[in-house]
Amino acid sequence: MTGRLHVVPPPEDRYGSTDPVQLLDGLVQFRDGTEVPIQAPGSEDLRSHLGRLGTRPVTTGLAGDELLADIAAERLTGCGGGHFPVARKWQSHQDAGGGGFLVGNGAESEPLSAKDAALMQLRPHLVLDGMACAAQATGARECVLWLHESARATRRSMTRALAERAAANTHEPGVRIALAPDHYLSGESSAVVRALSGGPALPQFRRRPTTMSGVHGQPTLIHNVETLARIGLIARRIVPDSVLVTIATEQARTVVEMERGGLLTDALATAGFCGPPGAVLIGGYGGRWLDGAAAVAATLDPTGLARHHAMLGAGVLRPIRPDQCGLRLTAEIADYLARSSAAQCGPCLYGLRALADTLGALLVGQARPQQLAQLHRHRAEIAGRGACHHPDGAVGMIASALDVFERDLTAHLQRGACAVE
Ligand SMILES: Cc1cc2nc3c(=O)[nH]c(=O)nc-3n(C[C@H](O)[C@H](O)[C@H](O)COP(=O)(O)O)c2cc1C
Ligand code: SF4
Incomplete structure (x- = not known):
């Protein structure tokens, strides 16, 4: 693997071991549209997992408080896209009395992402360790792993791992696998709560946070599976100072574990995308475009990305070459996001469609300058108006494209063709 991994050198008495441990071992590549990685070593079984870690x-009672303190000390944030501090979420769950449900969110609805599939197919026991530690520390009584129904290889890997743990009598809460429809919104937390409470897997407006009133009105903790894998390591006092990213190109999605603070372009090169990019979509479909110069300067850490008004989001990097039109990809993504609206809120249903249609018309030279003004107006009208954050992500991504691809925009408006193609 060319992606470097750096482990925070731990004080011997606190961490016990100084062996470098990472979430994944080497890069994992998925050909576009496939669910099983190319040339991966396969699912790590319980014996190898225990041999390694x-x-x-x-983690119960006092030890649970200790885990919470370690999670707070490490400033662990959720890896499902929002990067909310895990310790604050747990505290809110505890303040609501604890117990209830723990959901491992493995839906990975973001089409460009593959990190969660890589973890669940290669390191299923690390994810399950995290679930067991989180459940025992927070007193959650029911544990559910939430997967897309088409994720068959992932389900096989997790089912096998659960059976191994049951046979080994690991003394931990059982985990039930629940299947989500293959939809962009089915991994959103209010949709997860609604589905597990017997409703459709669609977002809903919630007055109280899920931590206080989630599945069947009970306190519910929902964590992305990478967050859980990291909890599984922190419980062992191992902290890989790494970020797990998926580099998506037309051909493949490559998952690499990079040193936090490393250059974004190093991550691209590790996945075989060499040379300066024309632009990079960072964070996924609801992320932000960075222009080529910003992408070359950007580092993979919250501060480094915030300098460019970007967040790692779901950990996705989608580069384009300097001779590619970013507006074209933006229009395709906007269309996908408009089609993904749950059609429950007007601004999301009509607003996203209007934005996507204007972008589509721009591409073929059929948009008039006043439509561009309309595009900006629609953006402002939609932001913050949905019951969930789906339209906010879409609007933010489109706004960044209008900035970064200004030259293409003008070319499309003037002659219906882009500046680069
Ligand atoms: C439209 C939308 C889709 C989402 N899909 C996923 C998903 O597939 N998997 C996931 O872990 N989080 C997803 N999230 C984020 C979840 O709502 C939630 O914040 C996350 O699972 C919490 O886990 P974390 O604290 O470990 O990040 C989505 C959010 C939005 C707005
Ligand atoms: S904002 Fe859109 S996706 Fe979210 S609940 Fe409303 S209609 Fe559904």
Whole structure:
């Protein structure tokens, strides 16, 4: 693997071991449209997992507080896209009395992402360790793993791992696998709560946070599976100072684990995308475009990305070459996001469609300058108006495209063709 991994050098007494441990071992590549990685070593079984990391510490009672303190000290944030501090979420769950449900969110609805599939197919026990530690520390009584129904290889890997743990009598809460429809919105937390409470897997407006009132009105913790894998390591006092990213190109999605703070272009090169990019979509479909110069300067850490008004989001990097039109990809994504609206809120249903249609008309030279003004107006009208954050992500992504691809925009308006193609 060319992607470097750096482990925070731990004080011997606190961490016990200084062996470098990472979430994944080497890069994992998925050909576009496939669910099984190319040339991956396969699912790590319980024996190898325990041989590599040792047994999972039991985290109940006081030890649970200790885990919470470690999570707070490490400033762990959720890896499902929002990067909300995990310790604050747990505290809110505890303040609501704890117990209830713990959901491992493995839906990975973001079409460009593959990191969660890579983890669940290669390191299923690390994810399950995280679930067990989180459930025991927070007193969650029911554990559910939420997967897209088409994710068959992932389901096989997790089912096998669960059976191994049951046979080994690991003394931990059982985990039930629940299947989500293959939809962009089915991984959104209010949709998860609604589905597990017996409704459709669609977002809903919620007055109280899920941590206080989630599945069947009970306190519910929902965590992305990478967050859980990281909890599984922190419980062992191992902290890989890494970011897990998926580099998506037309041909493949490549998952690499990079040193936090490393250059974004190093991550691209690790996945085989060499040379300066024309632009990079960072964070996924609801992310932000960075122009080529910003992408070359950007580092993979929250501060480095914030300098460019970007966030790692779901950990996706989608580069384009300097001779590619970013507006074309933006229009395709906008159309996908408009089609994905749950059609429950007007601004999302009509507004996203109007934005996508204007972008589509721009591409073929059929948009008039006043439509561009309309595009900006629609953006402002939609932002913050949905019951969930789906339209906010879409609007932010489109706004960044209008800035970054200004030259293409003018060319499309003037002659219906882009500046680069
Ligand atoms: C439209 C939309 C789709 C989402 N899809 C996923 C998903 O597929 N998987 C996921 O882990 N989080 C997804 N999220 C984020 C979840 O709502 C939630 O914040 C996350 O699962 C919490 O886990 P974390 O604290 O570990 O990040 C989505 C959010 C939005 C707005
Ligand atoms: S904002 Fe859109 S996706 Fe979210 S609940 Fe409303 S209609 Fe559904």
